Amino acid sequence: MADTIRVAGDTLPGADMNASLLEVDGLRVDFTVRRKRIPAVRGASFTLDQGTTLAIVGESGSGKSVTSQAIMGILDSPPGHITGGEVRLRGVDLLQQDEETKRTVRANHIAMVFQDALSALNPLWSVGFQIGELYRVHRGTSRKDAKQKAIELLDLVGIPDAKNRIGHYPHQFSGGMRQRVMIAMALALDPEVLIADEPTTALDVTVQAQIMRLLKKIQQERNMGLILITHDLGVVADVADDVAVMYAGEIVEQASIHDTFARPAHPYTKALLRAIPRVDTVGRELEVIRGLPPNPASLPSGCPFHPRCWAVEPKKCSSEVPPFEPVADDHRSRCHFAKEVYRDER
Amino acid sequence: MGRYVIRRILQGLLTLFIVLFLLHYLMALSVQIRGNPAILFFGGERTPPPAMLAQVERLYGLDNNCYERTGDPCLVPFVERLQNYASGDFGTTLNGNRNVGELLGIYIPNTLRLFIFATLTLVVVAMVLGTWAARHRGRFIDHSVRGTTILIDSVPVFLILLAYVYMAAVPLTRWARDIWGTESFMGQVFRPNYNPDYPWTTILVPGIIVGTVGLATLTRLVRASQLENLGSDFVRTARAKGLGKMRITIVHVVRNSMIPIVTGVGYLFAFMLSGAVLTEGIMGIPGMGRMIFQAVQRQETNLVVVGLTVSAVVVVLVSLIVDLLYAALDPRIRYE
Numbered sequence: 001m002a003d004t005i006r007v008a009g010d011t012l013p014g015a016d017m018n019a020s021l022l023e024v025d026g027l028r029v030d031f032t033v034r035r036k037r038i039p040a041v042r043g044a045s046f047t048l049d050q051g052t053t054l055a056i057v058g059e060s061g062s063g064k065s066v067t068s069q070a071i072m073g074i075l076d077s078p079p080g081h082i083t084g085g086e087v088r089l090r091g092v093d094l095l096q097q098d099e100e101t102k103r104t105v106r107a108n109h110i111a112m113v114f115q116d117a118l119s120a121l122n123p124l125w126s127v128g129f130q131i132g133e134l135y136r137v138h139r140g141t142s143r144k145d146a147k148q149k150a151i152e153l154l155d156l157v158g159i160p161d162a163k164n165r166i167g168h169y170p171h172q173f174s175g176g177m178r179q180r181v182m183i184a185m186a187l188a189l190d191p192e193v194l195i196a197d198e199p200t201t202a203l204d205v206t207v208q209a210q211i212m213r214l215l216k217k218i219q220q221e222r223n224m225g226l227i228l229i230t231h232d233l234g235v236v237a238d239v240a241d242d243v244a245v246m247y248a249g250e251i252v253e254q255a256s257i258h259d260t261f262a263r264p265a266h267p268y269t270k271a272l273l274r275a276i277p278r279v280d281t282v283g284r285e286l287e288v289i290r291g292l293p294p295n296p297a298s299l300p301s302g303c304p305f306h307p308r309c310w311a312v313e314p315k316k317c318s319s320e321v322p323p324f325e326p327v328a329d330d331h332r333s334r335c336h337f338a339k340e341v342y343r344d345e346r
Numbered sequence: 347m348g349r350y351v352i353r354r355i356l357q358g359l360l361t362l363f364i365v366l367f368l369l370h371y372l373m374a375l376s377v378q379i380r381g382n383p384a385i386l387f388f389g390g391e392r393t394p395p396p397a398m399l400a401q402v403e404r405l406y407g408l409d410n411n412c413y414e415r416t417g418d419p420c421l422v423p424f425v426e427r428l429q430n431y432a433s434g435d436f437g438t439t440l441n442g443n444r445n446v447g448e449l450l451g452i453y454i455p456n457t458l459r460l461f462i463f464a465t466l467t468l469v470v471v472a473m474v475l476g477t478w479a480a481r482h483r484g485r486f487i488d489h490s491v492r493g494t495t496i497l498i499d500s501v502p503v504f505l506i507l508l509a510y511v512y513m514a515a516v517p518l519t520r521w522a523r524d525i526w527g528t529e530s531f532m533g534q535v536f537r538p539n540y541n542p543d544y545p546w547t548t549i550l551v552p553g554i555i556v557g558t559v560g561l562a563t564l565t566r567l568v569r570a571s572q573l574e575n576l577g578s579d580f581v582r583t584a585r586a587k588g589l590g591k592m593r594i595t596i597v598h599v600v601r602n603s604m605i606p607i608v609t610g611v612g613y614l615f616a617f618m619l620s621g622a623v624l625t626e627g628i629m630g631i632p633g634m635g636r637m638i639f640q641a642v643q644r645q646e647t648n649l650v651v652v653g654l655t656v657s658a659v660v661v662v663l664v665s666l667i668v669d670l671l672y673a674a675l676d677p678r679i680r681y682e
Contacts, residue, residue: 074585076577106588114586119579122598124676133597134587169677185587 012092012109013101019091021225022048022071022110022193027085029063029070029249031296032078038297040066042249043085048193053219053226055236055257057272058246059293064229067246068195071227072112073102089193107134111186113215115198117178121170127154127181128166134188153184157214176207180214187218194219195227200235212239234276237261245269248294248304251324255331265333265342267311303336311337347673347680354669358662365658367419369651370427374420376647377413383647384408386440406437406648431655437648446652449637454656457622457633459546463553464618468564469611471557476568483573491565499562504624506555511538511628515551540631552629556621560614567610571603578602604675612668616661 029041041063048054058064069075071087073094087094094105114120122130131153132146141149147166154162157180170178179199186194196215200208216239219226228236236243236257243260245253245268253266264270274287291308294300300307306317316336324334327342335341377383384402388394394402403409407427412420430437436446479491515538526532534547541548575581576599584598623635630636634653641649673680 072586074582103588103590106586108588112586114579114583116579120583122580122584122602123678124601125597126677133589137587137589137593169681171678172681185583 012089012105014092015089016091019088020047021050021090022227023086023088024067024071025086025088027067027070027087028083029066029075030081030083032081033297036297039299040080040249040296041070044244044246044249044251045085046244046251046254048225048227050192050225051220051223052241053216053228053236053239055228055230055233055240055243056246057230057233057236057243059231061293061296062246063249064246065197068112068197068227068229072106072110072195074106074112104138107191108138108189109191110193110195111189111191113179113182113186113194113196113199116202117175117182118170118202120182121178123170126167126169127173131181131185131188134185138189149188150184153188154181156187157181157184157218159184175203176210179203179207179211183211183214183218187222190222191224193225193227195229197229198231199228201230201232208235212236215239232276233260233272245272248299249296250304250334252305252334253332259328259331263328263331263342263344265327265331265338266335267309267337267341268305269333270341271310303334311341313337350673350680351670354666358666362658362662365662366428366655367424369654369658370424371419373647373651374413374418374423375416377408378416378418382408382413383440383645386645406440427651436652439649440646441644446649450652450656453632453634453637456540456545456549456631457626457635459549460553460556460622460625460631460633461615461618463550464556464559464621465611465615467554467557468559468561468614468618469607472561472564472568473607476565477572479565479569480572480576483569488569491569492562495562495565498558499560503556503559503621504628506558507552507625507628510551510555538629540629542632548629549631552625552631556618556625559617559621560610564607564610564614567606568603571606572599575599575602601675605672608668608671608675612664615664619657619660 024047025045027041027044028039030037031040032038044063044067046054046056056064056067066075066080069080070082071094075082082095085095089105089109094102097105121127128147128150131150132141132143135141135146135149136143151162151166154165159165159177159180165173170181173181179202183199194215199215200211203211212235215226215228218224228240230236233243240257243253243255243257244251245260245266247268253260253264253269255265260269261273264273268289271287271289275289277286289308294304294307300318302316302318302320303309303322306312306314309317313336320336322334322336322338324332325338326332327338331342333342382399382403384399384406385394387402388398400409407423410420410423412418412422434447436450438445439449475491475495479488482488515536518536519533519538522530522532522536528534531547534541534544535550537544537548539548581594581598584594589597619635622633623639625631626633626636627639634656638650638653638657640646641653
């Protein structure tokens with residue numbers, strides 16, 4: 001099934017099948033802390049096409065999780081407020097919809113896999129109940145049929161002996177198996193977009209790879225759009241098609257995965273890449289990015305990365321905000337010296 | 347699950363056994379140190395003839411000579427006592443020679459009524475106020491709920507009771523009687539004292555007053571555990587699943603916040619026992635609290651031991667119920 005065909009009742013009214021699957025345009029999110037407005041996301045824009053994987057990469061506090069929560073419509077409000085921009089699913093701006101429509105969009109069209117499955121699953125209900133709940137609430141399925149569907153899903157995500165595991169509780173699963181349960185839950189209503197917020201951070205390395213392969217496999221089989229949110233470029237190297245690097249609430253570089261690794265055009269991306277442990281640098285000290293991510297309440301003037309930048313031109317970088325400009329086809333960077341960095345001249 | 351239940355029941359029985367033994371030992375010590383309570387039978391001051399004293403001692407199970415050796419645990423009378431309790435024989439009172447088993451038949455239901463009303467008041471009011479405060483965290487409602495409950499909780503129960511009995515009960519009863527008549531619910535409910543013809547109606551108001559014991563604690567417990575769950579990751583997941591507000595609250599918040607609340611209620615139950623002594627005394631309710639109080643005043647050793655045994659059984663039973671509720675609520679405890 002290349003094009004997702006929808007049964008009546010959960011189609012999005014006004015959806016245009018020719019429009020891009022998901023377009024985020026100038027999204028701005030503020031947090032109100034002690035009556036002060038603090039910008040968390042400052043105009044993020046990206047496009048996700050059907051059947052592709054976009055990785056959003058950044059340090060903690062860069063706004064990547066807030067972006068995903070704003071897309072899902074599950075931002076804690078207060079303190080979070082979406083103050084501008086559009087989130088278009090097949091051309092329909094989700095931010096303008098009423099609460100009922102937004103509720104239908106979640107799970108039916110956009111689903112989410114969270115970071116720590118142990119705390120993201122309710123400890124007091126069996127996994128079968130928590131998966132089946134989606135069918136019962138959104139489709140009015142009977143308890144028995146919902147259970148059957150939940151078994152099929154657990155089977156699909158590779159949980160052995162799904163029939164007996166269905167009645168088990170989250171604490172009875174290992175970390176990797178729990179994350180598979182989360183994935184099964186997200187897939188229940190066959191969404192077109194899957195957002196995975198650091199899906200492997202809480203897992204050990206061998207399990208990380210399994211979960212990544214599973215996500216990739218499911219994404220290809222179902223022809224979904226997948227957004228992977230991570231702080232680890234290494235993890236997404238073989239699954240992502242495109243990369244958006246976030247820093248201080250902005251996307252600072254956007255390119256295909258190949259270009260990002262081969263020819264980064266932003267000093268921050270380059271520094272991130274150098275911080276990945278590699279086989280050919282064994283024995284040498286791992287590079288770190290000096291300093292800390294900026295406090296969103298008091299961002300540095302000019303380019304927010306300039307205090308930590310290794311290629312800084314003090315006068316220009318601390319006074320002028322760099323534009324987000326293309327350096328090549330489908331490759332944009334928010335740096336005054338993007339072209340030089342891209343050509344490796346800086 | 348089965349093993350968990352059996353283990354908890356055995357633990358309860360062990361606790362009960364230890365409490366019974368300690369009670370018995372304390373009683374034996376008091377007889378050994380303070381002197382023979384059988385002398386009270388003769389009015390306390392006079393010295394009775396030895397033959398009659400021996401007869402009375404036999405009647406009240408004080409004829410074992412272990413009672414003359416200070417520090418002796420008196421195991422033989424202890425076993426006899428347990429056997430008597432097991433066969434439903436709780437002895438007689440020194441004063442009036444009444445069957446204690448029969449007295450319990452009157453007193454226990456009254457105290458139970460008081461506790462039912464008190465627990466219901468406590469749980470319902472604390473749940474409603476706590477949930478309300480959690481919804482409006484940090485705002486005016488939150489602060490006023492906190493202030494009001496602390497105010498109510500910090501006024502001693504007997505003060506509220508006395509104020510009610512002496513200031514409100516009589517005018518209210520008079521007013522209600524003129525409208526609905528003496529024999530109606532309204533005519534009885536505000537009575538300042540117990541009426542054996544209306545055991546439920548006349549215990550309602552004292553029950554509600556006893557229910558204010560620990561109100562502030564439980565309200566804050568409800569508020570805190572709801573806030574914790576409202577901000578939890580699994581509630582965020584539930585929202586991401588497109589569930590409605592009602593369903594999230596009922597399915598994913600209330601059950602999760604019940605565990606600390608059940609703990610709190612079980613804990614406050616023991617506190618209410620002490621509230622019952624005062625309440626039953628002031629309102630003239632023939633219940634366990636008043637019985638124990640009077641038994642202590644009149645040095646009715648046997649009655650004190652029986653009364654404290656009953657309250658120990660209640661406390662053990664309540665904590666057993668709390669443990670079983672934990673298991674019913676939380677699978678992590680069930681499969682421990």
